[in-house]
Amino acid sequence: SPNLSRKGYLFVSLLHNGKRKTFSVHRLVLNAFNRLRHSHEECNHINGDKQDNCLENLEWVTHGENIRHSINVLGVSYAQLGEKNGQSKLCSQEVHEIRRLYSTGTTSTRKLSEMFRISRRNIREIINRTAWQHV
Template identity: 40%
Template sequence: MKKFSINGVVVHSGFVPLKGFETKYCINRFGEVVKPSYVDKNGFLRKSKVLGQSLRGKGYPCVGLLVNGKQTRYSVHRLVAQTFIPNPDDKREVNHIDGNKMNNHASNLEWVTPQENVQHSFAIGLNKSPNRAGERNGQARLSDEEVLEIRESQKSAKQLSKEYSVSESCIFKVRQGVRWAHVRDDQKKEAN
């Protein structure tokens, strides 16, 4: 493997200085992060070392880099993207094109907006949208039957909000069909 020097630091070919850590770490297009060979303050040669990776809570590989003498964990896919992929539109998120969080090769990454990232996850089947409308939503405060009662009631929004322990805004939105739109007014008649 060929070697070259960056600021007196020996680096293997295929690796480039890691953006933001140019004098301390290098990275290649596969997401391998290396601490290059260097001579320490006592004059000893320290050999280059490929940094080990661990998984973050959501399954993304990360590496620990020293920042002001303190180790901080960084997601490998973001380091690869910041170093190898231009981001002219200043997009915030990095998407794995094939959906595989372990494939951090630069050719598999792209900068995206949060919305594009979510759309991509649905498009490739990573995110399946279960129908959790109404009662099937674990945080629902109303039942389908209560929604129908609210729509039929002649009481004020203030009275109904106290009765059902929801905000007046919620009552207005239920009546307008903005919330609980899946509940049709004819459902009560069908159930009887």
């Protein structure tokens, strides 16, 4: 029978070739009855109930879409987003500038990394909107 995670999601442990593996119920449902997820997707509980794993309540979304859903539909507050996070090395204006410079095609991720003193990986995440999605 399913167990409850500390974050409120249902999960099950299954055995395969004598090895135990843990799976979240919502992902199992979507993988089985919708489609397999793409690497950049997360499962969203449409009504916000983490224990409602009916297919009609589940959808694959990007991380940014999941964040926006939690803010706009569920009213979740993310006080630690972006420059409000004490560990942030950038402000919103710099994120806009990174995206603008990259979109011109004249500034490489390496150059942007040097200019803003952050990793190339973080530059790519900003450009692809897997980081700083709210901006």
